[in-house]
Amino acid sequence: MYELVQAVFNGDEKTALHQLIYTLSASGKGYFLRNEILQAFADYCHESQKPAYFYHSSCIGKLIQYTHEIIIEQESTWFVIRPKIANQEVWRLTANLDSFEQMTQQALLDVRDRLVNRYQPGILEIDLHPFYEDSPRIDDPRNIGQGLAYLNRYLCNQLLTDPEYWVEMLFQALQGLQHDGIRLLLSDRIPSGIHLAKQIKLALKLLNERSPDEPYEKFRLDLQELGFEPGWGNNVARVSETLELLDRLIYSPEPGILEAFVARVPAVFRVVLISIHGWVGQEDVVGRDETLSQVIYVLEQARSLENELREQIKLAGLDQLDIKPHVIILTRLIPNCEGTFCYLPLEKVEDTENAWILRVPFGEFNPEITNNWISKFDIWPYLEQFALDAEKELLTQFKGKPNLLVGNYSDGNLVASLLSRRMKVTQCNIAHSLEKPKYLFSNLYWQDLENQYHFSAQFTADLISMNAADFIITSSYQEIVGTPDTIGQYESYKCFTMPQLYHVVDGIDLFSPKFNLVPPGVNESIFFPCSQKENRDSNLCTEIHDLLFIREDPQILGHLDSPNKRPIFSVSSISSIKNLAGLAECFGQSQRLQEHCNLILLSSKLHPDEATNPEEAEEIQKLHNIIDQYHLHSKIRWLGMRIPSSSLGEAYRVVADCQGISVHFARFESFGRSILEAMISGLPTFATQFGGSLEIIENQEEEFNVNPTDLVETAKKILDFIEQCNTHPEHWYEVSEWMSQRVHNRYNWHLHSNQLLLLAKMFTFWNFVAPENNDARDRYMETLFHLIYKPRAEKILEKHMGLIRNS
Secondary structure (H helix, E strand, O other): OHHHHHHHHHOOOHHHHHHHHHHHHHOOOOEEEHHHHHHHHHHHHHHOOOOOHHHHHOHHHHHHHHEEEEEEOOOEEEEEEEEEOOEEEEEEEEOOOOOEEEEOHHHHHHHHHHHOOOOOOOOOEEEOHHHHOOOOOOOOHHHOOEHHHHHHHHHHHHHHHOHHHHHHHHHHHHHOOEEOOEEOOEOOOOOOHHHHHHHHHHHHHHHHOOOOOOEHHHOHHHHHHOOEOOOOOOEHHHHHHHHHHHHHHHHOOOHHHHHHHHHHOOOOOEEEEEOOOOOOOOOOOOOOOOOOHHHHHHHHHHHHHHHHHHHHHHHOOOHHHOOOOEEEEEEEEOOOOOOOOOOOOEEEOOOOOOEEEEEEEOOOOOHHHHOOOOOOOOOHHHHHHHHHHHHHHHHHHHOOOOOEEEEEHHHHHHHHHHHHHHHOOEEEEEOOOOHHHHOOOOOOOHHHHHHHHOHHHHHHHHHHHHHHOOEEEEOOOHHHHOOOOOOOOOHHHOOEEEOOOEEEEEOOOOOOOOEEEOOOOOOOOOOOOOOOHHHOOHHHHHHHHHHHHOOOOOOEEOOOOOOOOEEEEEEOOOOOOOOHHHHHHHHHHOHHHHHHEEEEEEEOOOOHHHOOOHHHHHHHHHHHHHHHHOOOOOOEEEEEOOOOHHHHHHHHHHHHHOOOEEEEOOOOEOOOHHHHHHHHOOOOEEEEOOEOHHHHHOOOOOOOEEOOOOHHHHHHHHHHHHHHHHHOOHHHHHHHHHHHHHHHHHOOHHHHHHHHHHHHHHHHHHHHHOOHHHHHHHHHHHHHHHHHHHHHHHHHHHHHHHHHHHO
16 A cells, blocks of 8 residues: 555645545544545545546545545544455554654554543553464455365365375374264274275275165174274265265365365264353243344254254264264243243253253342343353353263354353363354444443443453354354455454553454354245245234234334335334334335335334333334324334244235335344345345345345435335336346345255354364464463453442342
């Protein structure tokens, strides 16, 4: 970027730069983000009557396009420039534009502290870079999130470079496999990697003389004579294929062969899915406080993982040894369960054979708090003891250690880190939605927000767990590193300040192969296209149609004057980020939308007195005010109630029967399960351009991506689609079919589970062959936990104890 900055300074465009900075400074603010900067530059170009090319193609235009932040101080102006994804540069310009220089990240963090009058010299700096310096690293930003593919190539290159060493390591990894005392794959008859290579040839010769369909039990003893224990396959054909893959891997390693072989290794039987906050149950929980799609996600994931594990065990021939998969959803037990089953210590997951919800209570030293539901923002003081208690329960339930720990959300990921460290088990993180990038300037003003959100504990927990994790799965690429225009969720942890607490100089290596894209699926027995009439319940269809469009109820607002208009359907919780009020305002401001459509909103609450926090109450009231302001009572239906998943699936289909559309209008959405559910049900879906929905819809013309801050343009996009459908009725059906098929083919639980288990096996092997990569890093994480996280969590506990004393 030096050449570009120099070109602006040395050319005629320096005046434009000076004028832009002057205009920004005159506003009285000191901190400007990308949208404000672009708008200010556009205004300057317009007012100065610059030619059309100047905004995009001039040197200053290019510089501004790369600029994500400008900070104005008395003596300097700071530009934070993002020349490419996952790369940030800091430039300081003197006030009179006499000179410029590139600055360090540390200097930028000091400037941000000064901006909020909380500068502190000698502040603690957190730098994780040394722990990744010598590790394998992706070099092309386009391949971020494809860690498995990279690791496969890396390991194959190592096999080619030093075959004897790596074949021996592969042998040792396989030789150590066992389950409940049963040796798998190799016995002590094979003493080395070289001997293994020879025995494979003998085994393949033996198998070649037998029928491909011959079951394993008939030749088990012959293989054991050669040193091969159960786990290679359930018949001659399967065992031969697996041994041939290993043979090819030893003599001519290729990434595809390595992946195919590792996928068959029987190394995972017991899995723990950790999801702590909210109400984790199977009945009457979705829609309760902080209990939305994460509960559905973890239940469906558990079912899918058990099915996948069962199939893999069968194909490995291990079902004959009575080996079964065991999946546990670990959560907290809530004694005051409000009519749910969250008081049960153990609950079987429906439609599974051996998947369970294991509930462990929080410590009893603070029962007035811990016996009740606790917000995810207040949960932090209780997690360390919870992890210790959960470890004992898991060992009891499994009668041994699990093979994989999967954390969900910040709290579940921290507990996964604590358990992984103690139990020496592979850890996977799933953030779903990190809070830090959702709340603008939440780290910069953390002290002002601490009483309500306790971000100091949460952001520290995030740093610990994402660096401690063996691998991280995300639903989208942008979740890691965003887009050319926006910062990714994980990228926001790369460099940030917590004024007067610590500076994060380098918080996470975005190029690490630990990052892997593994999007979730949809339960296709509940969410399926409206065209599948044979799978639909006609009585339920009639009931849901009545609920959405006609029924009067204290929890339903609005009566439709013209119920036959095309419905716009939106399903969401109530929050400023989910932005249902913004959608209602967009609808209210557009008379043309109101002429063509009705608006149907489904949330869990309707009245402000139902809210559990002031923010939620304010947002509910805001939505009521918008409905009153634009006189929408005869054009809107707002259902404030929880409905079962089966009814929700039919609701999408009923709206699709009316050739309606779905709109997801969040200000930011990490991914959006409701987008998947609407699309696979056959609803043409418009979704926010800020977040993972860009990758879900992946529409070349961006026809279905909307900007929730631009109400006029959003209404125009929806109207353009409706007019196309009115002119060409087949257009609605074509879009409906395309969206449904895209979700069916790309976002399904079989793919998810298969990839998750493959990652678990590969990273378990990687930890075996390169354990030195992790130990120093884990010690550093322990230090952060004890010196920063625990004192912050203890302050929350003091607050809770004070509430009890004052009650």
